Amino acid sequence: MNPLAALGRLFLDFLAAVGDLSLFAGQTIIQGLRGPYYPRAILRQMVDIGYYSLPVVGLTAIFTGMVLALQSHTGFARFEAQSAVATIVVLSMTRELGPVLAGLMVAGRVGASMAAEIGTMRVTEQIDALTTLSTDPYKYLVWPRVIAGLLMLPLLVLVADIIGVFGGYLVGIYKLGFSAPDYLRRTFEYLETEDVVSGLVKAAVFGFIVALMGCYQGYYSRGGAQGVGAATTKAVVSASIMILTANYIITELFFSQ
Amino acid sequence: MTEPASQPKIRIRDLHKSFGAKRVLAGVDLDINDAESVVVIGGSGTGKSVLLKCVLGILQPERGSIQIDGREVTNLSRGERQKVMQQFGMLFQGAALFDSLPVWENVAFGLLQVDRLGRDEAKQRAIETLARVGLGPEVAELSPAELSGGMQKRVGLARAIARRPEILCFDEPTTGLDPITADVINELIAHSVRELGASALSITHDMASVRKIADRVAMLYQGKIIWDGPVKEIDRSGNPYVDQFIHGRAEGPIQQTVKVA
Ligand SMILES: Nc1ncnc2c1ncn2[C@@H]1O[C@H](COP(=O)(O)OP(=O)(O)OP(=O)(O)O)[C@@H](O)[C@H]1O
Ligand SMILES: [Mg+2]
Numbered sequence: 001m002n003p004l005a006a007l008g009r010l011f012l013d014f015l016a017a018v019g020d021l022s023l024f025a026g027q028t029i030i031q032g033l034r035g036p037y038y039p040r041a042i043l044r045q046m047v048d049i050g051y052y053s054l055p056v057v058g059l060t061a062i063f064t065g066m067v068l069a070l071q072s073h074t075g076f077a078r079f080e081a082q083s084a085v086a087t088i089v090v091l092s093m094t095r096e097l098g099p100v101l102a103g104l105m106v107a108g109r110v111g112a113s114m115a116a117e118i119g120t121m122r123v124t125e126q127i128d129a130l131t132t133l134s135t136d137p138y139k140y141l142v143w144p145r146v147i148a149g150l151l152m153l154p155l156l157v158l159v160a161d162i163i164g165v166f167g168g169y170l171v172g173i174y175k176l177g178f179s180a181p182d183y184l185r186r187t188f189e190y191l192e193t194e195d196v197v198s199g200l201v202k203a204a205v206f207g208f209i210v211a212l213m214g215c216y217q218g219y220y221s222r223g224g225a226q227g228v229g230a231a232t233t234k235a236v237v238s239a240s241i242m243i244l245t246a247n248y249i250i251t252e253l254f255f256s257q
Numbered sequence: 258m259t260e261p262a263s264q265p266k267i268r269i270r271d272l273h274k275s276f277g278a279k280r281v282l283a284g285v286d287l288d289i290n291d292a293e294s295v296v297v298i299g300g301s302g303t304g305k306s307v308l309l310k311c312v313l314g315i316l317q318p319e320r321g322s323i324q325i326d327g328r329e330v331t332n333l334s335r336g337e338r339q340k341v342m343q344q345f346g347m348l349f350q351g352a353a354l355f356d357s358l359p360v361w362e363n364v365a366f367g368l369l370q371v372d373r374l375g376r377d378e379a380k381q382r383a384i385e386t387l388a389r390v391g392l393g394p395e396v397a398e399l400s401p402a403e404l405s406g407g408m409q410k411r412v413g414l415a416r417a418i419a420r421r422p423e424i425l426c427f428d429e430p431t432t433g434l435d436p437i438t439a440d441v442i443n444e445l446i447a448h449s450v451r452e453l454g455a456s457a458l459s460i461t462h463d464m465a466s467v468r469k470i471a472d473r474v475a476m477l478y479q480g481k482i483i484w485d486g487p488v489k490e491i492d493r494s495g496n497p498y499v500d501q502f503i504h505g506r507a508e509g510p511i512q513q514t515v516k517v518a
Binding site: 031036038117120121124125126128129130131132133134135136140 | 310313314315335339340342343345346347349350351353354355356357366367370371416426
């Protein structure tokens with residue numbers, strides 16, 4: 001085949017996918033805002049995303065904070081800047097690693113299970129059954145997940161920030177020989193509201209992305225168990241790529257004057 | 258169309274539906290009168306489920322008209338479609354129970370989400386409805402995954418009739434069940450339809466089902482209704498396609514391409 005034609009087809013497919021996803025997102029927001037709301041469904045998703053992700057996000061955060069302290073200490077020793085360890089840890093956690101790592105972990109845990117659950121509902125005609133019961137799947141299935149993702153990921157990231165900084169603190173005190181008051185003072189010395197806020201904004205966007213991709217891939221899954229499996233993989237991969245892309249864009253918006 | 262007395266509950270005219278190049282429905286005409294039970298028969302893959310999904314608004318036909326109580330429903334908005342669906346009850350082929358909810362919440366789904374009943378009252382109504390399909394209150398708290406296929410069909414039927422709809426639809430209600438359970442489900446369907454005074458549109462290829470639940474039978478073949486008459490006349494339809502189908506013969510005008518390697 002003509003390689004240019006293949007490239008063109010790939011590009012058209014990509015545009016079609018972007019269009020489908022935009023329509024899905026638009027429909028979700030329009031139908032979701034219009035109500036009726038399903039508070040029980042929203043609450044259930046908030047618990048599932050927020051509470052049950054705490055262990056995995058917490059573990060990721062504490063080890064990341066610890067390794068950050070260790071790495072920056074050995075690295076910065078080369079030009080005698082070890083004293084910057086606390087600042088490096090807190091800025092990296094709040095601005096970058098907290099939201100990105102939490103987003104990726106939640107994409108793997110929650111995005112995958114959303115795609116699997118909604119995909120199974122699609123192939124077993126449960127979504128058709130919803131519409132015959134006068135219930136809009138966008139309002140009943142998609143909106144509660146998207147809202148829960150949007151609200152809960154910032155909370156998770158706030159927890160991850162604290163745990164990550166605490167991990168760095170542990171290594172700083174017990175391994176690198178900082179004094180506790182000194183380490184804490186340096187942690188807060190250069191920290192600004194904007195650092196934390198930008199991280200939380202990222203988290204909200206990532207939560208939206210994860211839930212949206214999980215629902216979208218599940219909603220359009222086809223062809224039985226195999227289709228659901230494929231949807232699960234696609235949900236995680238596409239959400240991860242979109243998180244990393246959005247991360248750059250938001251960083252640019254916040255910090256490049 | 259100026260005589261409301263004879264206006265059918267559902268009127269389907271010249272309905273067309275294709276998937277890509279594949280024509281599935283090619284001009285279906287069918288009426289379902291008030292309080293009448295119509296069963297559509299036809300071979301596998303003739304488009305029976307597609308026809309039902311068009312009526313339910315799950316699939317969009319590309320041409321033709323579907324009227325419910327004289328009102329065109331093929332071009333409704335989402336909100337209007339939801340209103341129309343409030344008079345429907347549907348039992349899916351695989352029951353399609355929500356497996357994240359216990360049995361009673363499945364049965365009470367419409368009561369909770371559409372009628373916005375309180376949970377206690379809805380549960381009470383669900384347990385009453387379960388009793389109507391022969392299930393005891395102990396089933397109410399189980400999850401659908403814990404039920405046998407026959408019980409799932411009963412729960413699906415209970416969910417379909419819980420809001421006392423005017424129109425009931427059944428997609429192959431007895432496939433995958435043993436003959437005795439199938440007969441029980443047929444009895445329950447016939448009884449529920451009669452009790453509610455509902456119009457019913459069912460599809461099946463199980464002749465025992467047809468004889469039990471149909472007032473009228475329509476046969477779908479190559480995208481069209483080729484025969485349509487009272488169930489009593491099905492054995493003397495004089496239509497070779499219908500004869501072949503109800504006797505389940507491989508030889509006849511309906512040719513299936515079977516490749517034996
Ligand atoms: N969503 C779809 N996309 C593409 N083709 C479809 C779709 N739904 C149905 N078809 C095709 O339409 C034809 C009719 O399917 P349908 O499910 O209506 O058959 P059926 O008469 O209900 O058969 P059965 O008795 O086996 O359930 C089949 O050939 C099927 O491949
Ligand atoms: Mg079918």
